[in-house]
Amino acid sequence: MTETVEAVGGDGQGGARAAEPGQATEQDCPACGERIPVDGRFVVWCAACGWNTDPGGGGGRSGGSRVDQLRRTLAHRYGEQLFTDLGREPAGAPTARSGPAGAAGVLATVLALFVHGITVALVVWGLWLLIAGWGAGFQPALGALLLALAVTLRPRFGSLAKIRHGAPMLERSGAPELFALLDEVAGAVGTRGVDVVLLDAGANASVRTYGIRQHRALRLGLSLWAVLDRQERVALLGHELGHYAHGDTRHGVLVGSALRSLGTWQYMLAPNHGETIMDQLGNVLTALPRLAVHGMLLLLDQATLRASQRSEYLADTSAARTAGVDAAAGLMDRLLVTGSARTVLQRETVTARTRIGTTARRDDPAEGLWGRIATQVAAVPEREYERLRRVAELRGHSVDATHPPTHLRRRHITRGGHRPAVVVLDASRSAAVDAELQEAARTVARRVLRDGYLA
Ligand SMILES: [Zn+2]
Ligand SMILES: [Zn+2]
Structure with missing residues (x-):
């Protein structure tokens, strides 16, 4: 089953704004009068009183439907509670899979089985009508219809082609150094490596399982990979593979497929916007099942x-154990500035399209794209990190409820104290991995500059 277990971080609020390199000057804070630095590339804010810390967010809790707001509130509560709970467990101990996630996990399993049970019932009912009702008017036709419905709703094992979406792919044979690193990290977190690595332009990473035999695919977003230092890359791999080590996927297969089936129901039962009597009648007839599906989804x-948030904390623990606490914490910081990476990518896309570039490298704008993103992100000053940390704290779960707030994740990582790395990626090995990625990375760069970046 295709299951997105995880994306390493959801948001990346804010980031660099304007393109012009800033001439740093100063101004008075309009709220408290403190002298504050002004850098044209970044939001001007006051560290003393918090003025303008999150100009675009408004606290982040106002938008969306009532359901979205409820979801955010609960997510925030879970995030804080889990942070406290996990703090009581001995640091570095192999984290138990049972515990607070247990009851909710049982509920999720029961619900998922119920959803698939409906599909099974449709098959039985359809077959019955088809066979027992043969020759009896419309019954076989109805039976066939029910069977077709069941086929649409069946739990699906994702195929590699589907999750790949045409993304450049690396296999063991073509990238021995990368896969050796993945195997080593996997060994350190207590699982096996992945079967393929997919590359895209995103500022994120995720692992997925596909096919009936549950093969593993790692998706690496180059906008994130490029801005990480060597140990932070190990931390990223440790986090992703940590999801497998903690057994998140087994849970995901059943529940994930049930969620997809419910999504199909929702699509089929969506109200008609037509004006005719028949449309209206149809809407009335589907109202109740529609409500039921909506309730099930919720x-x-x-x-x-709660389980997915918990798995993020545990994956972070795996990251810290593998790459060292400092690198895992560094990864959290880098997640804060993914907005800057996106800004650079969008700017580069526009430049490549309008061809207003002046330097020689414009012969092939894709050349060195990831390096330029890394340079730009490396130039983000500590003061901007501090602001983004505060934004993350202010917004809590405004963007992605499956991930605990980044500031809590960072605190969770560092509260065990300093721990050394188990897997060390030295310079020569890192260069070998880069060389293996180079060709595919160039392909991704060309594509993103051609098609634009819309994430
Ligand atoms: Zn994760
Ligand atoms: Zn102020």
Whole structure:
């Protein structure tokens, strides 16, 4: 089953704004009068009183439907509670899979089985009508219709082609150094490596399982990979593979497929916007099942929310154990500035399209793209990190409820104290990995500059 287990971080609020390199000057804070630095590339804010810390967010809790707001509130509560709970467990101990996520996990499993049970019932009912009702008017036709419905709703094992989406792919044979590193990190977190690595332009990473035999695919977003230092890259791999080590995927297969089936129901039962009597009548008839599906989705979402947040904290623990606490904490910081990476990418896309570039490298704008993103992100000053940390704290779960707030994740990582790395990526090995990625990375760069970046 195709299951997105995880994306390493959801948001990346803010980031660099304007393109012009800033001439740093100063101004008075309009709120408290403190002298504050002004850098044209970044938001001007006051560290003393918090003025303008999050100009675009408004606290982040106002937008969206009532359901979204409820979800955020609960997610925030879970995030804080889990942070406290996990703090009581001995640091570095192999984290138990049971515990607070247990009851919700059972509920999620029951709900998922119920959803698939409906599909099974449709098969049985359809077959019955088809066979027992043969020759009896419309019954076989109805039976065939029910069977077709069941086929649409069946749990699906994702195929590699589907999750790949045409992304450049690396396999063991073509990238021995990368896969050796993945195997080593996997060994350190207590699982096996992945079967393929997919590359895209995003500022994120994720692991997925596909096919009936549950093969593993790692998706690496080059906008994130490029801005990480060597140990932070190990931390990223440790986090992703940590999801497998903590058994998140087994849970995900059943529940994930049930969520997809419910999504199909929701699509089929969506109200008609037509004006005719028939449209209206149809809407009335589907109202009740529509409500039921909506309720099921909400319940399942709530039942899995806590478990998915917990799995993020545990994956972070794996990252810290593998790459060292400092690198894992560094990864959290880098997640804060993914907005800057996106800004650079968008700017580069526009430049490549309008061809207003002046330097020689414009022969092939894709050349060195990831390096330029890394340079730009490396230039983000500590003061901007501090602001983004505060934004993350202010907004809490405004963007992605499956991830605990980044500041809590960072605190969770560092509270065990300093721990050394188990896997060390030295310069020569890192260069070998880069060389293996180079060709695919160039392809991704060309594509993103051609098609634009829309994430
Ligand atoms: Zn994760
Ligand atoms: Zn102030």
